[in-house]
Each structure stands twice: as C-alpha cells, then as structure tokens.
Amino acid sequence: MKAILIIADGLGGRPSDCGGKTCLEAARSPNLDKLARRGALGLVDPIGPGIRPGSDTAHLSLLGYNPHRVYTGRGVFECLGIGMTVQPGDVCFRANFATVTPSKEGVIVKDRRAGRIASGQDQLAEALNSIKLEKKLGIEFEFRASTQHRGALLLRGKGLSRYVTENDPHKVDVKAPEFMPVEGHDNEKTRRTAAALNELVKHSYEVLHDHPVNRQRERDEEHPANYILARGAADLPHLDSIETIYGVSGAVIAGGALYRGIALACGMERIDAPGATGGLDTDLRSKANTALKVLETLDYVFIHVKGTDNAGHDKDAKAKTTFIERIDAELISPLMERIDWKTTHLAFTGDHTTPIDYGDHTVEPVPVLFVGPNVRSDTTVALGEREAGRGGLGRFTGQVLPILFGYNNWAPKFGS
Amino acid sequence: MKAILIIADGLGGRPSDCGGKTCLEAARSPNLDKLARRGALGLVDPIGPGIRPGSDTAHLSLLGYNPHRVYTGRGVFECLGIGMTVQPGDVCFRANFATVTPSKEGVIVKDRRAGRIASGQDQLAEALNSIKLEKKLGIEFEFRASTQHRGALLLRGKGLSRYVTENDPHKVDVKAPEFMPVEGHDNEKTRRTAAALNELVKHSYEVLHDHPVNRQRERDEEHPANYILARGAADLPHLDSIETIYGVSGAVIAGGALYRGIALACGMERIDAPGATGGLDTDLRSKANTALKVLETLDYVFIHVKGTDNAGHDKDAKAKTTFIERIDAELISPLMERIDWKTTHLAFTGDHTTPIDYGDHTVEPVPVLFVGPNVRSDTTVALGEREAGRGGLGRFTGQVLPILFGYNNWAPKFGS
Incomplete structure (x- = not known):
C-alpha cells in the first residue's frame, strides 16, 4: 500500500472571499471534485474546535501529535527545514536580516526585512558566523540564510534555555528590545541565553553594517541588511518518529522551510522537487512527478503547498482561487492519472482557514478529503x-x- | 465587531417531550428558524460525548474553559453571583434555610427549603452573621440570602480547605450529617474547616429558631427557617479572564446567581436587566433591551435564560414549549430587528438537555446555532x-x- 498526504496551507475560506463563496468553492476544480465523489469528505479542526491554529501547531496535530504536549516553538523547525542539525539542548530561532539605525537609546528598526534582500545573503551569513562570543559563556552559534531576508539561528552550549523573549519589535521606527528571560523563567540558564543573544546581535551590526554587500546595497539605494532579528525560540521537541509509530517510511516535498522542518522532526526524509519555491510561483507538476518518484521506493509522501496561504495573507482572492485551480490541474490531475488506485489512499486538506478579508489564520475548521x-x-x-459540512466523515480534530x-x-x- | 451569546438553560429535549417531538421542535419559533436558515447549525456536547453536564461545568466548557481542569465546585459561583467578594483561600458554599427539629441524636431535617420562605430572609441572615465562631479557629464567615430559601456562605481564614462534606442529607426525616473531611483528605485544614462549619450550623439553630421572623412563621403555620444547610464547597478557580485571552470586554445578563457568578469569574461585567428573575416569569424584552444597550459600549454580551430548564425540572412540557416561544418572540425578535448584522455574530445554544419525562440533566448533545x-x-x-444533527457544523465539544x-x-x- 502507498499513501499520499497533501496539505494546501491556509486552504479554508469564508463566504465573503468570493461574493458568497469561499475561494475553494469558487475555484474550478474538476479533479478534486471527482475525488470527492469517489471518496468521502469531513470537516477537520486542525487543533480543536475554537482554537485558532498556527501553521506549526496545526501541522503537528494533523500529523498525529498533540501540539499542547509536544510544541516547543517554531525556531527548531526553521533550523531543521534549512538543513541545520539540531541536537538536544540547542536553542533555535527564526531569524532575519533587518535594517537598523544606531541611536543613543539602542538600535532603531527601520525595515524588518532589509528591503527583502535577494542576493548576497550567504556572504553576510559568513560574516555573521565569524563572530566570536565571549569565551566564558561557552556558547557557540550558527546563522544560516534561506529565502530573501529569512534565516535561522541556532545556539549550542551547556545550560541554554528556550524561555527567552525576542528582539523583533514587529514594527518599525522603534527600538529593538533586548533579549530577556520570559516572565516567570528568570534563572541562570535564561539569563545566560539572553546575554549571548544580546552580545550576538550587537556584534551583528558591527560585522554587517560596513560589509561590501551592504555598501553595494546603499549605492543601489536599497536598505542594508545590517542587523539580525530573532524570534520563535525553541528546542528539540520529543517526537516519536512516524517510522517508530507506524513502521513505514516516507518523505516530505515542501518549498517552505517550516514544513520541511516539521516533517524532518517527525522522521520523514526531505526530497526537493526542482522548481518548488514555497510560493505562488511553485512548480506543481514537478512536485507531482517527485511524489510519484518517492512512492517507487518509500511507503508514503507528504506534499505541502504554500501558495493558498500566501494568497490569503495577501488578501488576494483571485490569486488564491487561481492557485487552487492550478493545484487541481497541475498536482492532482497528474497524480490521479498515474497513481495505482487499487493500492493507494490519498488525503487532501488544509492546515487552517485564511480568509481573504482578514488575511490571517482563523478558527473555522477546514474540509478534508479521503479517497x-x-x-x-x-x-x-x-x-x-460547505459540501464537507455534509460529508460522511463528520467533524473531528x-x-x-x-x-x-x-x-x-x-x-x-x-x-x- | 460585536458578539452575542445566548444560552437557554436545559434547552435540549427528547422525542417523548411532546408526542414525538422535543419541546424545541414543537415550539413555534419563526425567528430562530429564520436565523437557522441564514446561519448554520451543529450539535454541541457541552462537556464531551457521554458526559452528563452540570450547569456550572457545562457553562465553563461552553465559555472555553476545561472544566476537568478548572472546576473547584459550585459554591464559589453562588457567592460571586449574589455579589460577594471572593478571595483566594476562601471556601464558598451554596447554602439554604431549612427546617429542623433537635433530637438526642442530632438535628432532624423536616423541610430542606423551610417552606420556600419568601420574606424576612435578610433579617435571618443578619442574625446568622452575628454569630461569633471560636476565636482560636481564626475563621470568619458571611452568609447572604438570595431568592426564597437560597443563599451562599463564605468562610475566610488561614488554612481552609474545600475538601469537606456537606450537611444536607438530600431527604427529610433524617439526621443532618456533620461536616467532615472528604475521604482521602483528612488533614489539619479539612478538620479545621469542618469544625468551623459544625460550630456555625449549631449556632444557626440557636440564633434562628426563636427569631421573630420564625415566631411569625409558626403563627402562620409555615415551616420556620431555623437551620442552615451548606453544600458545593469550592474555592476560587484559576481562570484567565476573557479579556486577558481575547482582548475584548463584555457583560452577562442573567437572573440566576450561578450564571452571573460563572460569568464574573471569567471576567465579565454584571449588568442587571430590570425584571429578569431567573425563572419562567422573567422579562425577556428587558433582557433584549439591556443587551442592546450593553453592546453600545462593550464588545460582547452573554444572555442567560433559565426558564427552559425550570420547566424541564418541573416536567412541564407546555411551560417549556411556551417559554421557548416567548424566547423567540420577546428576546430573539427584538435582537434581530435592532442588531447590525453586518458586524455582529450571534450564537444560540443550551447548556444541556433536560427532558420532560426525566426532569433532570441528561447526556444528549444540544443544538447550537451560529449566524x-x-x-x-x-x-x-x-x-x-434533529435539524441540528444534519447541520453544517457537525458535532463538537x-x-x-x-x-x-x-x-x-x-x-x-x-x-x-
């Protein structure tokens, strides 16, 4: 037997998306509709009724883990997802290049995404990784750049803690706050971790602001990537691997680092599909082909597509609807044609609702299809x-x- | 945005209620039906499938709290609901006036409700509150009367415990049991608490039996209110306030003290609607008007109506059906007319099923409407x-x- 799990991020919608219909209801999706007729639908609350899901917690729950018990934060999945090796005791962060201006009170954040920098990030990362933290702390770190301004940061050493705050103010023209112990967690470990982070970001300005990449950006009138913001502190969660639980092995195909990271933490292999971007421009046919290839040797494949959520966050109903139509034509159709339906089960769902008018995750359950x-x-x-609301599988978590x-x-x- | 939550207590029923229909199915409720057509229905298990709900635990669960974790007992909500201030460490009880006869073996309960006493309760409460407990115990108390024989009792002092039994035998012509530590909780705190309660009820007979209110009752051939029965020991539960969780503020409109108390414990304001009684004779139009007034300044309002449950406990199908028709005409109709439906969501449900033939709470889920x-x-x-059983929201907890x-x-x- 073979199994295919497809999660279209932020798939769910609201009637206001497309004049009384959700984008999924409005999209022309003859192949998904054919699968619905052949299989069965239900409504799934990704984490539970009334709980507004994050993408990470929702994925853990859809994959069979209890996020209330196992979730430690997002950073660890970002580190894993961009290929870093995470060990027990490490503390991981989502990190990104930002543009700051020093002032007497501290650094002022001017652009949280450093003009969405698109080249030179690896050279900047190399400069960052040359920073030496005070020896007495006994803490090492690694920064790795991923797409645009995004990256991940890992701290390693004895006595670290994930209970530290972030230095991202989430708005501009304000001071970047210092890292501190999270309230109720003021102890030696959290103070050490915060001290290392504060030292690291201070040095990040020193090695970045005059870096050749940034000198060129300033000549090009682009925001320099002269600082590091870090958030989502997390250590390695304790997850029994899918192979341990079920005795089968499989792979993840996902353009987004977070989703690869979650799958890796659950023991899946990472297989990259050429042209998979984690965006609306992803190559869905390539994902289908890669998935079929994976199933030649492994038991199951998990395909993640992110474009639906991106369009939702961008409040772009047309883009979301079009992307769902592309999923239907370019991912579902080739899979349908080439799967051996006598020996394969497929599940298609979303990890949460991202309505167009709101542009962020909401509480409503999402449709799920099994065939x-x-x-x-x-x-x-x-x-x-709404069709899923009258489906034979009812509503479950x-x-x-x-x-x-x-x-x-x-x-x-x-x-x- | 604005939100309205309406809970009709004991709303759910069974086919035996009205010759094959539940009272809700039999009732003429054109406005609720219109909302059902406009919105969506589901079935909600107040606490979980197969769990027979109390009113307090069901409300906590419907309001988003896990009663398995947070519920400490009913008494604290009764105290809060009748306006008492409860501090951490206090132990609270539902308490009521009863009629007893002293005997060599102890006091014999003749009437658990003191003839449903309807006047003079405040004077009796004043007499009770003049009792001085032994100084060495270091325990203070307050009794407050509410409707008829009902009231609430609060103990305050160091080292109290809610793990004490009650003195209500729940039948007549038997001895009122002594307060004792709950099995498995025999320790200094429970023994101290039980000792204070036993001393208090002993003195209650002394100050009440010859009180002018009771001398008059005996002349009128009414049962004297000469004793206090207390049950539902509880201390203050740890509930994050709704404002803390969601960042919005609202108010409760409820005639029944219990429901006000639960809402207050969750951080709602208490707003009293003139003529709201917590009974079948309540003024539903006044509740609607008060709710609309609340929404002028606050984000949400929780309206509780109790009559449905009272009729169920009285095994009176006609009264329950009529009350549902009154809810439709006098509460839902004015709300429907005056709500701004572009910016308001409304939920209507019950906290449990109270079938006519059984006259008490049962396990079945209740319909829920969102619009x-x-x-x-x-x-x-x-x-x-049954219509809710085929609703688009499925079944959830x-x-x-x-x-x-x-x-x-x-x-x-x-x-x-």
Missing part, C-alpha cells in the same frame, strides 16, 4: 467547505495522517 | 435537535464562545 479503496464513500459531489495510514492498515493497536 | 457575516451557512431550515469570537477575528493564535 482510496478502503474509504466508505459518501454523497458529496465537490470539494468545498487533527489526526489526518493517522486516519490516512489507518486506511492502509498501518496503525498500531492501542490495547489488545 | 453572522462570516458563518458558512448550511441547508438547515429550523432550530431543533464545548467552546461555543471561542468559536463565536473566532468569527469576529478575536481569537489568539496557538503556535505561529
């Missing part, structure tokens, strides 16, 4: 939020991967 | 238990307030 030989089909005829694996008879028995 | 601009409408055409607030984009994100 394959062991699925008890229902009477639904199209994939959509998370657990999409375990349910999918259940159809393949891969689930461990609880009790005897 | 407003962001609700994905379904194909339901009337508000009723508790969390009605968080879901309602989610439609208003007020929910905090878990994860990132």
